[in-house]
Amino acid sequence: MNFAIVGCGHIAKKHAKAILAINDAKLLAICDTDSNRLESFYTDYKAKKYTSFEELLNNKEIDVVNICTPSGTHAALAIKAAAAKKHVILEKPMALTLEDADAIIHACKKNHVKLSIVHPNRFRPAILEMKKAIEAKKFGKINLVNASVLWNRNDDYFSQASWRGTKNQDGGVLMNQAIHNLDLLVWLVGDVAEVQAYADTRLRNIEVEDLAAAIVKFKNGALGVIEATSTIFPVNYKESISMFGESGSAVISGPTANWIEHWEFEGEPKEHSQYMKEKIKQDPFGLPGHQHMISDMIEAVKNNKEPAVTGEDGRKALELVLAIYKAAEQGKTFKL
Incomplete structure (x- = not known):
């Protein structure tokens, strides 16, 4: 093609x-x-x-x-x-x-x-293992999830192109960087019902937020905590996805969310947790995500099926970003 x-x-x-x-x-x-x-x-x-x-x-x-x-x-x-x-x-x-x-x-x-x-990011090996654990109901009832993006985008980054950091062409740390993590939350846990949030422009000379924190309530009752900033000194600190349920806990973290930091499930020996950490450590990045997406499009066209990440999926991640903006602007709970 x-x-x-x-x-x-x-x-x-x-x-x-x-x-x-x-x-x-x-x-x-x-x-x-x-x-x-x-x-x-x-x-x-x-x-x-x-x-x-x-x-x-x-x-x-x-x-x-x-x-x-x-x-x-x-x-x-x-x-x-x-x-x-x-x-x-x-x-x-x-x-x-x-x-x-x-x-x-x-x-x-x-x-x-x-x-x-x-x-x-859906195609990262550790994230795929988390998805499999959810589908196998190893977490039981999911109770609390967390998405954290603690990165640095300095003034040099924003000065590279006039559209960066603008409201009409770019968006802030939620829209530009953390939207991947919001996509993962919805993909892993399910649709969001309502949001409470704060967002602000604290340290960068841009039109949009460089700092945001939100609490989301999913339709299944789980709560999620989102923290995102592009102001970490002096460089990116970490990115993580954490998931805690009645019978399992998992944390995927690192400078990018590619490594298993914690992995424990009811009925599994502790040795399995170490095995999973080592397994991912051998190849934390796997095949590049964009390569997955190109191959997936080819398969979708050849077999006349939906791509792995559809327009509706992209819309859900966007809807969550916009809901956080609304909740922060209005100073009250925003219902999706």
Whole structure:
């Protein structure tokens, strides 16, 4: 299948490397309105160059368009790609409003093309083990979960591009960094019923939050605690997903949430906990998440099935971010 990458910034490199690593995939085209950035990207990833998105869409050989542009541009580009009968792989967040997210989903369904939202953390080996434990009901009734993103995005990061840190094109630490972890919470635990939250811009000169804390109540009764910031001094500290149930406890943590820190279940010997830690330690990253997503799209198209991360999945993560914003703005519980 032939792929085109639109937007040749930092994240586009992960897409390009993933496409090049898969036998059934070919990077056919690249597109950016900045000719210098396009030329620089072309140096490493040879493909047909376009500065016009519309012109790229006219290329009938292209099967899938990977959209890697600033978040605020996602909706317009994805809708155009769907209208041109191209399947869409869309970087997170899928949009900045639910209206735009719904418009993207509708356009893809109307034009009978596949839509996949980039939440590659689902494919981390430790996270997959947690998902399997949940599906096997090893936790029993899940009671408390936690998502923590304690990272650093300094002034140099925000000055690299004018759209970074803006409300209309980017969003803050929840929308840009922690949305992956919110996606994991919903995927692992289930839909959220209501939210209480605080959010603020404390240390960075940006339009959006650099600090947020929230308590969420899931529809199944479990509670979740979310903490996210881009202000940790001097570099990223840690990222973690914790889950505690009536018959099991697990914590996945590290500079990124790739290592098992704690793993204990009723009826399992303590040696198994150490075995699981060592098993993940041997290969904490596994196959790159973007590579999983490219392969999954190919399978979805060939077998006419839904991608692993659907537009509806992307919408749920976005809805939770926006609910936290609303709860923080209103100073009261926000019901989804």
